[in-house]
Amino acid sequence: MKSEHIPRATIQRLALYVQVLETFRREGSEVLSSEVLAKACNVNPSQIRKDLAYFGEFGVRGVGYFVQDLISSIKQALGVDRVWKAALVGVGNLGKALLRHQDFPRRGFHIVGAFDCDPFKIGEEVSGLEVICSRRLKEKVEELDIEIGLITTPPERAQRAANYLVDAGVRGIINFAPARINVPETVYVEYVDFFHHLYAVAFNLNMDNQDR
Amino acid sequence: MKSEHIPRATIQRLALYVQVLETFRREGSEVLSSEVLAKACNVNPSQIRKDLAYFGEFGVRGVGYFVQDLISSIKQALGVDRVWKAALVGVGNLGKALLRHQDFPRRGFHIVGAFDCDPFKIGEEVSGLEVICSRRLKEKVEELDIEIGLITTPPERAQRAANYLVDAGVRGIINFAPARINVPETVYVEYVDFFHHLYAVAFNLNMDNQDR
Numbered sequence: 001m002k003s004e005h006i007p008r009a010t011i012q013r014l015a016l017y018v019q020v021l022e023t024f025r026r027e028g029s030e031v032l033s034s035e036v037l038a039k040a041c042n043v044n045p046s047q048i049r050k051d052l053a054y055f056g057e058f059g060v061r062g063v064g065y066f067v068q069d070l071i072s073s074i075k076q077a078l079g080v081d082r083v084w085k086a087a088l089v090g091v092g093n094l095g096k097a098l099l100r101h102q103d104f105p106r107r108g109f110h111i112v113g114a115f116d117c118d119p120f121k122i123g124e125e126v127s128g129l130e131v132i133c134s135r136r137l138k139e140k141v142e143e144l145d146i147e148i149g150l151i152t153t154p155p156e157r158a159q160r161a162a163n164y165l166v167d168a169g170v171r172g173i174i175n176f177a178p179a180r181i182n183v184p185e186t187v188y189v190e191y192v193d194f195f196h197h198l199y200a201v202a203f204n205l206n207m208d209n210q211d212r
Numbered sequence: 213m214k215s216e217h218i219p220r221a222t223i224q225r226l227a228l229y230v231q232v233l234e235t236f237r238r239e240g241s242e243v244l245s246s247e248v249l250a251k252a253c254n255v256n257p258s259q260i261r262k263d264l265a266y267f268g269e270f271g272v273r274g275v276g277y278f279v280q281d282l283i284s285s286i287k288q289a290l291g292v293d294r295v296w297k298a299a300l301v302g303v304g305n306l307g308k309a310l311l312r313h314q315d316f317p318r319r320g321f322h323i324v325g326a327f328d329c330d331p332f333k334i335g336e337e338v339s340g341l342e343v344i345c346s347r348r349l350k351e352k353v354e355e356l357d358i359e360i361g362l363i364t365t366p367p368e369r370a371q372r373a374a375n376y377l378v379d380a381g382v383r384g385i386i387n388f389a390p391a392r393i394n395v396p397e398t399v400y401v402e403y404v405d406f407f408h409h410l411y412a413v414a415f416n417l418n419m420d421n422q423d424r
């Protein structure tokens with residue numbers, strides 16, 4: 001298994017392949033040619049072969065990929081063939097939407113704790129979870145075996161949320177707040193920022209408009 | 213202005229610089245050394261200089277960058293120094309969260325129309341907007357001068373939402389649904405996929421666990 005050296009871009013493409021393969025599976029496809037998969041993913045077939053080669057040999061010449069097998073293999077390679085328990089910090093609009101999002105449990109990410117500092121929110125129930133004071137994160141992370149933290153606070157409270165998560169021993173954070181956070185090097189952080197995408201769309205439309 | 217050739221990675225970094233600069237501005241900084249900015253963005257100072265060189269000369273030797281000026285210049289270069297009107301299709305949990313998200317109007321993206329196919333949702337009011345039947349998108353896009361579409365439907369309805377938006381003349385789409393969509397080449401699409409990020413975190417934690 002060479003997976004320790006899988007580059008980040010490959011991991012992102014592998015996640016994309018799973019998404020596209022799941023769409024084909026939903027539509028009833030059992031086998032897929034590498035050309036069809038490549039086209040649907042908007043990459044070339046040799047890139048797919050290269051990415052999959054990190055963790056095995058897949059595809060049958062003249063036949064293609066077996067959809068279910070490939071989904072299972074990629075998920076196993078990525079470590080998402082198991083359940084990951086997560087804590088969400090910041091029960092605002094976005095936090096509530098994520099707590100109610102059916103795709104998290106469906107994909108193996110179970111949000112088992114919802115935390116907020118706001119005394120008006122503590123005790124409120126969202127999607128079957130009672131909102132708990134963020135100061136109790138450490139206790140709850142141990143009790144509930146939480147490994148991943150989702151930050152959905154306003155930007156000015158993201159660092160404090162990160163501090164609570166790090167103190168509690170969480171080693172993986174997904175930060176949805178539009179703010180950078182500082183954490184020790186042993187903690188892995190991913191940023192989800194809608195505005196990068198909005199800016200990219202705006203930039204492209206703007207260029208288009210100037211060309212007209 | 214060389215901005216037509218700005219690579220995608222640069223645009224993403226420019227969006228990041230704006231985010232970080234806005235944090236410093238919020239905290240009262242007026243001038244920032246290039247080292248401090250670079251460290252906060254987790255890139256090296258020469259990368260920042262290279263990225264900014266696409267649209268002008270910034271920074272004063274021995275002083276640094278003027279925070280407010282730089283924010284304004286980057287926003288102008290990206291085309292986000294104006295208001296962009298957007299339509300949201302799919303008023304589920306995520307759709308509602310985005311409609312209520314204060315950061316959209318704050319950053320110049322005004323969601324002025326909310327659309328859904330579900331007869332039980334049509335007529336409902338969310339964040340001051342009445343939910344309208346998606347079949348009326350074309351009429352509303354013209355009436356409200358909408359240029360950007362946000363798709364927040366379940367994955368199996370994303371393509372239909374995209375078709376409605378394309379038919380209505382929208383040329384920029386941000387797809388939050390976990391599904392690929394097919395659109396004409398003249399339409400620019402950005403994908404927001406939380407699960408790429410979740411998978412990346414899971415993969416890294418998994419590797420960490422194996423190392424222990």
